[in-house]
Amino acid sequence: MTILAILIPVTLCMGVIGLAAFFWSLRSGQYEDLAGDAERILFDANDTPLKSVKRGRVDTPKETTP
Amino acid sequence: MASVVTAALGLLDSGQIRAAVRMTADGRGRFVLSLPGIRCGGCVASIEQALNDRDDVAAARVNLTLRQVSVTLVAADSDPVPIIDALGRLGYTAAPADTADAADAPDDRIGRGLLRAIAVAGFGAANIMLLSVGVWAGAEGQTRETFHIISALIAVPVVAYAGQPFFGSAINALRAGRMNMDVPIAVAVVLALTLSLFETLQGGAHVFFDAAVTLLFFLLAGRYLDHLMRMRARSAVAGLARLSPRGAMVQQADGTSAYVGLECVTPGTVLSIATAERVPVDVRIVEGHTDIDRSLVTGESLPVPAGPGDTLEAGTLNLTGLIAAEALRSADDSFLAQMMRMQQGAEAGRSHYVRIADRAARLYAPVVHVLALATFVAWIVATRGDWQTSAFVAISVLIITCPCALGLAVPVAHVVAAGRLMRLGILMKDGSALERLAEIDRVVFDKTGTLTTQSPRVMGGGGTVSDRAAARALALQSTHPAARAIAAHLTEMAAAVQDVTELPGFGIEGTVDGRRIRLGRADWVGEIAAVAPGTPGPIFAIAGGDVILFDLAETLRPASHTAVADLQAAGLGVSMLSGDAADRAWRVAGDLGIHDVRPGATPADKIAVLDDMRREGHRCLMVGDGLNDAAALATAHVSMAPSSASDAGRTAADFVFLRDGLDSVPAALHVARATASIVRQNFALAVGYNCIAIPLAMAGLVTPLIAALAMSGSSILVIGNALRLNRSGAARPVAWRQASMEQVPV
Numbered sequence: 001m002t003i004l005a006i007l008i009p010v011t012l013c014m015g016v017i018g019l020a021a022f023f024w025s026l027r028s029g030q031y032e033d034l035a036g037d038a039e040r041i042l043f044d045a046n047d048t049p050l051k052s053v054k055r056g057r058v059d060t061p062k063e064t065t066p
Numbered sequence: 067m068a069s070v071v072t073a074a075l076g077l078l079d080s081g082q083i084r085a086a087v088r089m090t091a092d093g094r095g096r097f098v099l100s101l102p103g104i105r106c107g108g109c110v111a112s113i114e115q116a117l118n119d120r121d122d123v124a125a126a127r128v129n130l131t132l133r134q135v136s137v138t139l140v141a142a143d144s145d146p147v148p149i150i151d152a153l154g155r156l157g158y159t160a161a162p163a164d165t166a167d168a169a170d171a172p173d174d175r176i177g178r179g180l181l182r183a184i185a186v187a188g189f190g191a192a193n194i195m196l197l198s199v200g201v202w203a204g205a206e207g208q209t210r211e212t213f214h215i216i217s218a219l220i221a222v223p224v225v226a227y228a229g230q231p232f233f234g235s236a237i238n239a240l241r242a243g244r245m246n247m248d249v250p251i252a253v254a255v256v257l258a259l260t261l262s263l264f265e266t267l268q269g270g271a272h273v274f275f276d277a278a279v280t281l282l283f284f285l286l287a288g289r290y291l292d293h294l295m296r297m298r299a300r301s302a303v304a305g306l307a308r309l310s311p312r313g314a315m316v317q318q319a320d321g322t323s324a325y326v327g328l329e330c331v332t333p334g335t336v337l338s339i340a341t342a343e344r345v346p347v348d349v350r351i352v353e354g355h356t357d358i359d360r361s362l363v364t365g366e367s368l369p370v371p372a373g374p375g376d377t378l379e380a381g382t383l384n385l386t387g388l389i390a391a392e393a394l395r396s397a398d399d400s401f402l403a404q405m406m407r408m409q410q411g412a413e414a415g416r417s418h419y420v421r422i423a424d425r426a427a428r429l430y431a432p433v434v435h436v437l438a439l440a441t442f443v444a445w446i447v448a449t450r451g452d453w454q455t456s457a458f459v460a461i462s463v464l465i466i467t468c469p470c471a472l473g474l475a476v477p478v479a480h481v482v483a484a485g486r487l488m489r490l491g492i493l494m495k496d497g498s499a500l501e502r503l504a505e506i507d508r509v510v511f512d513k514t515g516t517l518t519t520q521s522p523r524v525m526g527g528g529g530t531v532s533d534r535a536a537a538r539a540l541a542l543q544s545t546h547p548a549a550r551a552i553a554a555h556l557t558e559m560a561a562a563v564q565d566v567t568e569l570p571g572f573g574i575e576g577t578v579d580g581r582r583i584r585l586g587r588a589d590w591v592g593e594i595a596a597v598a599p600g601t602p603g604p605i606f607a608i609a610g611g612d613v614i615l616f617d618l619a620e621t622l623r624p625a626s627h628t629a630v631a632d633l634q635a636a637g638l639g640v641s642m643l644s645g646d647a648a649d650r651a652w653r654v655a656g657d658l659g660i661h662d663v664r665p666g667a668t669p670a671d672k673i674a675v676l677d678d679m680r681r682e683g684h685r686c687l688m689v690g691d692g693l694n695d696a697a698a699l700a701t702a703h704v705s706m707a708p709s710s711a712s713d714a715g716r717t718a719a720d721f722v723f724l725r726d727g728l729d730s731v732p733a734a735l736h737v738a739r740a741t742a743s744i745v746r747q748n749f750a751l752a753v754g755y756n757c758i759a760i761p762l763a764m765a766g767l768v769t770p771l772i773a774a775l776a777m778s779g780s781s782i783l784v785i786g787n788a789l790r791l792n793r794s795g796a797a798r799p800v801a802w803r804q805a806s807m808e809q810v811p812v
Contacts, residue, residue, distance in 0.1 A: 004209075008216060012193060019189045026181055036130030039107025 102724030190224030295497030305714030356387035364645030371571035387570025512690035
């Protein structure tokens with residue numbers, strides 16, 4: 001049963017990392033437009049990461065189509 | 067057709083659109099447009115590319131979920147109207163999104179706080195459950211105690227963080243001497259936690275850490291969904307206030323004119339009102355002819371001619387000619403000020419409805435506490451003073467009755483219904499609107515803009531090619547909506563006309579090949595050619611020669627026949643409440659099979675009619691669009707407006723339908739009724755669950771394992787039942803696609 005002394009902290013750590021990741025994604029506005037995001041992965045345009053994130057709404061850098 | 071629509075609405079809309087632009091922190095302008103036509107990723111790409119290629123746009127981003135585009139302008143004062151025109155050329159009709167919603171969305175602190183609490187509770191619930199499974203599987207002695215201690219270490223901070231929404235609300239309620247659903251929740255969670263800590267320290271077998279945290283998780287999920295459906299504070303008064311000019315040009319005794327603030331305008335002052343200006347106070351025209359857009363009063367977008375002696379209401383729009391007019395009342399007593407007061411009154415009366423979940427909560431909280439107390443007393447008596455066992459059983463009653471399923475029963479159904487309405491092109495402002503819509507027994511329609519489309523359509527014509535070419539040339543010179551409609555209707559190349567002059571209130575004239583031509587009112591055109599006096603609709607004539615009669619037809623909204631028939635088939639009374647003249651109202655009503663028609667209704671009349679219906683025991687759905695309908699929309703039991711409606715109309719309405727077809731009304735009713743029946747089933751499921759669980763808990767038979775299974779089971783059952791809303795009636799045929807444009811002559 002001593003294995004539990006390692007496994008339980010490991011479980012909790014993984015949970016906390018997941019929780020932190022969720023908090024971060026929530027703050028950076030990643031749940032604003034789920035339907036749109038599903039479509040955006042199919043766009044051909046040169047995609048760059050979003051430049052600035054302000055209060056949940058997102059500004060896109062101008063995209064250029066090849 | 068589309069160009070006619072924008073032309074007819076052009077003057078009114080541009081002001082509203084400009085008002086929607088907000089200044090951002092870095093000095094740019096930002097506004098949010100609603101684009102009901104977006105359907106797929108292709109639309110997103112083409113819109114973003116088109117807008118981002120423009121020089122006046124700093125950034126544009128489409129939100130496919132909300133069907134909105136958020137546009138950041140390079141400068142705060144650049145004109146947003148060309149952007150809407152550009153979208154129109156791409157084939158998307160755009161309207162400013164409700165400013166209240168747009169301002170709300172990014173700043174939803176409560177919603178984000180709840181989401182974080184859900185995440186924390188979920189984390190706690192998952193880990194504690196993992197340890198609990200070990201205990202249920204038969205962990206004994208040292209291992210079990212270790213597991214309990216770890217569970218306690220997780221549960222205490224998780225409850226302290228994730229329970230805040232409930233604790234705060236419960237404390238507030240108790241302070242105010244009220245009872246709400248959060249009081250039993252907070253009591254149950256805190257007692258469960260305390261009892262479990264006590265048991266852990268004693269090395270006891272049963273702890274409820276898992277139940278306490280899982281409970282919070284489910285309740286928070288329900289609370290979050292409920293938050294999404296809550297009514298946002300909204301008021302259409304601001305939309306009306308925007309129509310009031312700040313001041314007026316006053317003609318002074320010495321013949322000069324000066325701009326003064328509105329509060330300085332007293333009865334008797336003579337004002338000069340230029341074209342495209344709103345009438346600042348109620349006035350009587352002293353000099354000049356013009357056409358007036360009285361849509362604020364009547365809902366009609368077609369201008370009416372006005373001349374000396376006519377009175378104009380404050381807030382109406384002077385379209386074509388400069389006029390001098392004498393103020394009749396001060397700004398505080400004007401028609402517009404009265405409308406704003408009516409709007410405030412109507413909105414204040416709207417908050418009386420008590421949602422079904424709140425009604426259930428009022429019943430529920432005392433029952434649960436009495437049951438728990440009774441259990442405690444009974445066990446004390448039965449066990450002759452073993453207060454520890456008695457407290458354990460009483461707390462397990464509180465835990466098992468904690469309203470997981472009850473808390474989820476309504477919000478889940480409403481969220482699923484809102485999603486389905488969204489796919490049907492109907493936006494819902496508030497969950498309680500869905501409850502109210504399911505209760506209606508009467509539908510009241512406005513005419514213009516609701517049963518019919520805003521813009522007139524030209525029929526008839528005739529005449530030779532050269533006559534038609536001359537008529538079109540004249541029509542092109544005017545901004546009058548009827549002239550624009552005629553110009554759009556005629557396909558000939560415009561002839562060359564000279565000496566074009568427009569006589570506001572009468573028509574437009576010019577010369578072609580040396581002959582005078584006129585287009586306008588029958589009696590005026592009759593001065594140069596043989597025209598039967600009193601002919602309705604605009605007439606074109608060449609001096610002493612040919613005459614073309616144009617017939618302006620109101621275009622019915624697509625699917626309005628089927629919509630009215632559907633509603634009548636569903637057993638609802640259908641009425642029409644129009645600001646328009648009796649003959650035109652009856653003609654549309656007769657065509658649609660509506661028998662209860664009240665024409666010529668002012669905004670105050672509309673409120674009075676709706677109040678009367680309420681007193682007779684009817685619950686009305688009001689469907690309207692105009693500025694004149696805003697107060698009526700707020701007065702009715704529940705209301706709907708098309709997305710083409712005025713800003714004030716859209717704000718006042720509970721539902722906004724984005725598609726052109728009027729069949730959105732029966733479709734929304736169908737969803738509302740299906741939702742109401744799902745909500746009733748969910749309540750039955752929750753009550754049924756309690757009927758089984760409470761006796762078990764009172765008998766002391768509930769172990770943590772049973773509590774966890776029962777709570778999760780009932781919650782999942784309720785969610786699963788609500789999801790059926792997505793399937794029921796999904797195969798309904800889409801009638802509006804087949805319906806053609808139908809017309810009624812004016």
